[in-house]
Amino acid sequence: MLPPKDPDDRLKARGADTRPDGRFEPHQRVREADGWDIPEEQRLLRTEVVTERPRSIITRNSSPDISFDRSINPYRGCEHGCIYCYARPSHAYLGLSPGLDFETRITAKPDAAQLLEKELARPSYRVAPIALGTNTDPYQPVEAKLAIMPGILRVLRDWNHPVTLVTRGQTVLRDLDLWAELAARDQAAVGVSITTLDPALARAMEPRAPTPATRLRMIRDLSKAGVPVRVMVAPVIPVLTEPEIEAILGAAREAGASTASMIALRLPHEVAPLFRDWLQRHRPDMAAHVMNRVQAMRGGKDYDARFGARFKGEGIEAQLAQQRFRLARKRLGYREAGPPLDSSRFGPPPRAGDQMSLF
Incomplete structure (x- = not known):
């Protein structure tokens, strides 16, 4: 059960409205009124950004159902x-709440480009596409100010290293x-996530993400620039967004997307109660129906x-949604998969004083 909303917080464009403790916390904090509380003026909850200085930047994984091994x-x-x-x-690993803390207490890694170059320069490094945006969006709003991504991309460009991206942030167009x-070297591909074409629903579910129309413009601008774009119909939420599968694929194809993928709604750990709470606040009339359909696809x-x-x-339920997706993808002329990314030219960039090759 989620704790009640903090009465001192004034929320503007937030997905969650409470701070449930993470699953690793030894104690659960509960706010209780003792009758002596003095009413205070509500404070607007603003985003806080702190800096992290990690020793490495590339994360490895060996999951058998993921197409990349590093991100x-x-x-x-x-x-x-x-x-x-x-x-x-993942915010629970920091001792923070997966609720409001996840979207208001952001950790940035400004040294990412320098760390990346050091890792690529190691003699033991073996090239394979690096995936960006696999956990949180690298083009979220704070990136417009901190500009960490251009440095990362320049390092990858200089080393001829292939890269993929998943985003819904319009700051990608800055880069x-x-x-x-x-992309001109066959070393880049971008995935743009679209959950719904309904701007009101998107505003409620994804309060600080770009509108659906903006995401379609992102697809259009990227594809016009020669960047292979995959539309990600993700997540597909039964009852709520599932009826839009074909419409999203059609709009994205018209905008220039060349490949498409679909992912069902995932509610691991603390996400499930947060999503249930959101349904009760925003769609109480269909909350039970949505969750019944979710459980029908997840073994109860x-x-x-x-x-x-x-x-x-x-x-x-899952089979029918996948079948609809596959039929629409074929009818609209999407390719089964994007072109393979080129790893053959990977190597250190020339430095001042280096002897150049004759060939």
Whole structure:
């Protein structure tokens, strides 16, 4: 059960409205009125950004149902505030709440580019595409000010290193020249996530993310610049956004997306109660229906974390959604997969004083 909302907080464009304790905390904090409280003026809850100085920047994984084995996340937490975000539980590792803390207490890694170059320069490094935005969005609002991503992209460009991106942040267009340069070498591909085409629903679920129309413009501008774009119909939420599968694919194809993927709603750990609370606040008339359909795809539970099942779900509900997606993707002329990224030219950039090759 979630704790009540803090009466001293004034929230503006936030997905969660409370701070449940993380699953690793030894104690659960509960606010109780003792009758002596003096009413205070509410304070607007603002985003706080702190700096992290990690020793490395590339994260490795060996998950059998993920297509990449390494990734970079310049930020912990995400101001977009998407209520369904599967990354929310990661804030518990910091001793912070996966609720409001996840979207208001952001950790930035400003040294990411320098760390990346050091790791690429190691003799033991073996090249393979690096995935950006696999946990939290590297183009979330704070990136417009901190500008960590251009440095990362320049290092990847200079080393001829392939890269992929998942985002819904419009700041990606600020770096369009870098993405176009990498794409011209067959070393870049971008995925843009669209959950719904309904701006009101998007505003409620993803309060600080760009509107659906802006995301379609992102697809259009990226594809016009020669960047291969994949539309990610993700997450597909039964009842709420599932009816839009075909419409999203159609709009994205018209905007220039060349490939498409779909992921079912995931509600790991603390996300499930946060999402249930959001449904009661924003869609109480369909809350029970949505969760019944979610559980129908997850073996009667809110979530099934098994490899191979977590992204698709199981049962007739999941199968029908996947079938609709595949038929629409084929009808609209999407490619089955994007072109492979080129790793053959990877190597250190020339430095001043280096002897150049004759060939």
